[in-house]
Amino acid sequence: MTAELTRGQNHPLPRARLEIRISAGTPVVAGATLGDENGRVHGVEWVAHPGTPTLPGLEVSRQAAADHRLAVDLDAVPDAVHRVSVLLALPAAGSGPARFGAVAAPFVAVTGLDGDEVASYTITGLEAESAVVAVELYRRQGAWKVRAVGQGYAGGIAELLTDQNLPEAHQLAGSIHEAVAGGLARSVPAPPARTADGDRPRQTAAPAHGPDHGAAASHGATGPVPPVSPYDPEPAPGPQTPATASQQGMQQPHPGGPGDPSTAGRPSTPTGGGSIDYSHPRRQNAAPPPPPPTAPPAAPGQPAPPVAGDATGWSMEERLYNQVWGMFEDLARSTAAYRSAVDFADSRMEKELDQVLSDPRSRIGGQGDAAREAARARYGQLVSQAQEALDRDVAQLAAEADVVEPALPMAFASWDSPVWHAYRVPMEIPMALRLGDLHLPEAERIRIPLLVRLPLERGLWIDSGRSASLDGSFADSHEMRSLGLETAVAHAARLLAVYPAGEFTVHVIDPAGSGTQALAPLTQSGVLAAPPALGAAGTADVLARLTQRVDLVQMALRGGAPDALPPGLDTSQQLLIVHDFPHGFDDRAVNQLRYLADEGPAVGVHLMMVADREDSAGYGPLLDPLWRSLLRLTPVADDHLADPWVGHAWTYEPSLVPPGSQVLRHVLSQVAAARRSWDR
Numbered sequence: 001m002t003a004e005l006t007r008g009q010n011h012p013l014p015r016a017r018l019e020i021r022i023s024a025g026t027p028v029v030a031g032a033t034l035g036d037e038n039g040r041v042h043g044v045e046w047v048a049h050p051g052t053p054t055l056p057g058l059e060v061s062r063q064a065a066a067d068h069r070l071a072v073d074l075d076a077v078p079d080a081v082h083r084v085s086v087l088l089a090l091p092a093a094g095s096g097p098a099r100f101g102a103v104a105a106p107f108v109a110v111t112g113l114d115g116d117e118v119a120s121y122t123i124t125g126l127e128a129e130s131a132v133v134a135v136e137l138y139r140r141q142g143a144w145k146v147r148a149v150g151q152g153y154a155g156g157i158a159e160l161l162t163d164q165n166l167p168e169a170h171q172l173a174g175s176i177h178e179a180v181a182g183g184l185a186r187s188v189p190a191p192p193a194r195t196a197d198g199d200r201p202r203q204t205a206a207p208a209h210g211p212d213h214g215a216a217a218s219h220g221a222t223g224p225v226p227p228v229s230p231y232d233p234e235p236a237p238g239p240q241t242p243a244t245a246s247q248q249g250m251q252q253p254h255p256g257g258p259g260d261p262s263t264a265g266r267p268s269t270p271t272g273g274g275s276i277d278y279s280h281p282r283r284q285n286a287a288p289p290p291p292p293p294t295a296p297p298a299a300p301g302q303p304a305p306p307v308a309g310d311a312t313g314w315s316m317e318e319r320l321y322n323q324v325w326g327m328f329e330d331l332a333r334s335t336a337a338y339r340s341a342v343d344f345a346d347s348r349m350e351k352e353l354d355q356v357l358s359d360p361r362s363r364i365g366g367q368g369d370a371a372r373e374a375a376r377a378r379y380g381q382l383v384s385q386a387q388e389a390l391d392r393d394v395a396q397l398a399a400e401a402d403v404v405e406p407a408l409p410m411a412f413a414s415w416d417s418p419v420w421h422a423y424r425v426p427m428e429i430p431m432a433l434r435l436g437d438l439h440l441p442e443a444e445r446i447r448i449p450l451l452v453r454l455p456l457e458r459g460l461w462i463d464s465g466r467s468a469s470l471d472g473s474f475a476d477s478h479e480m481r482s483l484g485l486e487t488a489v490a491h492a493a494r495l496l497a498v499y500p501a502g503e504f505t506v507h508v509i510d511p512a513g514s515g516t517q518a519l520a521p522l523t524q525s526g527v528l529a530a531p532p533a534l535g536a537a538g539t540a541d542v543l544a545r546l547t548q549r550v551d552l553v554q555m556a557l558r559g560g561a562p563d564a565l566p567p568g569l570d571t572s573q574q575l576l577i578v579h580d581f582p583h584g585f586d587d588r589a590v591n592q593l594r595y596l597a598d599e600g601p602a603v604g605v606h607l608m609m610v611a612d613r614e615d616s617a618g619y620g621p622l623l624d625p626l627w628r629s630l631l632r633l634t635p636v637a638d639d640h641l642a643d644p645w646v647g648h649a650w651t652y653e654p655s656l657v658p659p660g661s662q663v664l665r666h667v668l669s670q671v672a673a674a675r676r677s678w679d680r
Contacts, residue, residue, distance in 0.1 A: 035083035051179035100126035306400035308407035341386035465612030483635035501674035511584030525668035
């Protein structure tokens with residue numbers, strides 16, 4: 001049960017490995033200090049901040065962001081450390097607010113690796129302060145506790161660090177602001193320099209970095225991502241998606257992963273260059289280094305051959321997951337560097353041409369024409385250099401994608417992968433699920449899997465309202481609804497396929513019975529818990545049963561008696577597919593759907609809406625919270641997702657079964673057989 005703390009209150013910490021989640025509504029800098037038994041910080045090496053994000057047992061974000069996830073392993077901090085203070089500060093650079101009194105109250109939650117909140121604290125009462133000690137984890141008689149502090153400082157980070165007896169407080173504050181300013185600059189730094197063999201250096205640590213990197217961000221569905229629960233060597237439920245955020249205001253797959261889009265990547269590249277961390281940013285503990293490459297060494301002057309699974313991780317599945325995240329961020333940053341270079345070339349040429357036109361001497365003879373030609377030549381040279389750098393990076397990433405894609409496990413693989421033909425019902429839940437692919441126009445040949453962490457932290461909205469896809473083909477509303485439901489069926493089948501027998505249950509609401517054909521793979525295979533619910537009565541019955549299940553599980557958990565559930569209650573993960581919304585749904589049903597979307601994921605009930613947002617607009621404010629709480633996906637290619645680093649609009653393509661393929665029937669028949677055996 002979560003303890004909601006007020007200033008000065010404390011609460012025991014039941015475990016050593018934790019995640020501290022911060023939501024501020026505006027970009028803030030997150031850091032932490034290590035203090036001795038008197039709270040004294042002995043030196044700059046006892047402070048984790050964006051310039052030095054990793055300390056023993058502690059990792060913070062590398063840049064300012066509206067949402068952060070800090071990793072703490074209290075067993076790994078030095079014995080001399082008795083206090084870990086979590087700091088928040090408003091960036092000194094940029095045009096954002098200069099005091100916390102001008103923004104929403106920051107929220108801090110301490111959670112376990114399974115995503116369950118231990119304690120939370122909303123920092124109220126701040127006015128002129130620009131830095132604050134949010135909470136502190138402290139050791140008392142051999143046990144750790146968390147205390148809500150909320151101590152603000154109008155003098156910013158320098159005053160805060162001075163108050164903690166740090167001699168180099170002002171110098172360190174300047175270093176922190178410099179590191180953050182690099183992340184806030186408009187120009188995105190180029191990818192890190194390549195080594196002699198042409199490959200980017202890869203770190204061997206796996207930090208737990210930041211602000212909802214888990215998933216890509218959706219224009220249509222904003223909210224906490226999720227993206228994406230922290231990795232753990234033991235199986236543990238988790239949230240990133242890709243934690244999603246809008247492209248206008250980035251906040252969590254996992255793309256997702258590129259997911260809990262949600263959801264979802266590697267920490268930001270330092271402005272001065274440096275290695276890229278190929279681990280997922282929300283790792284909670286240091287992972288083992290990647291295995292030695294199995295590919296032959298590269299020839300002198302040639303890039304090293306890519307190897308599948310060369311990222312950090314405890315297993316091949318985790319290493320591949322981290323590698324996909326790494327490819328996602330590499331492509332995002334390489335493209336950002338290219339676009340930034342082209343913007344600079346445009347701006348420079350425009351400025352030079354303006355100077356030519358404003359100089360009367362350029363009108364005499366051919367001086368003006370020569371100056372214009374020189375400006376265009378310099379522009380072409382800059383763009384050519386940027387294109388060469390992008391082509392080099394894209395070629396390397398394409399080669400990496402060629403070896404990674406065939407090596408992906410079933411849950412990460414596309415439906416046309418051969419692994420599905422050897423499908424067997426798994427014994428364990430995978431860490432993530434593929435919901436489609438992402439790509440950018442500058443690198444059309446590279447497809448990055450959109451991975452979201454399991455169990456899902458938020459539901460899905462399959463938007464059937466777009467009338468045209470990016471390839472120029474048009475579809476009427478009836479065809480879009482059909483495509484939307486087919487996409488939902490493919491996603492549901494994939495979820496059923498990656499869960500062990502009896503651990504995932506699917507319900508369908510189809511009030512008018514218009515989805516019979518698209519739902520045939522689910523209904524004919526026998527994988528559904530019951531036939532699709534029809535009419536108002538069937539809709540009301542399914543919604544009532546699922547909301548009651550959420551209520552019962554919540555009461556059991558809050559009462560500390562999870563084993564006291566009624567006999568016969570299905571404790572498996574539940575997915576509700578809602579088709580043809582809003583037709584046949586009244587205000588009560590909409591409120592129940594909102595309740596399931598908000599409260600369901602925490603207790604294993606997930607929602608998948610197949611609906612047209614515009615068609616549902618009649619509900620107005622009643623529908624908006626439901627829309628925002630779900631991750632929007634589309635049945636056709638669409639560029640509504642954005643990454644959490646530079647905000648590119650990524651083109652999303654759903655993961656669909658190839659036409660004429662029997663793989664879906666093969667997979668669902670085995671799922672149904674395994675379920676029947678499990679029921680007996």
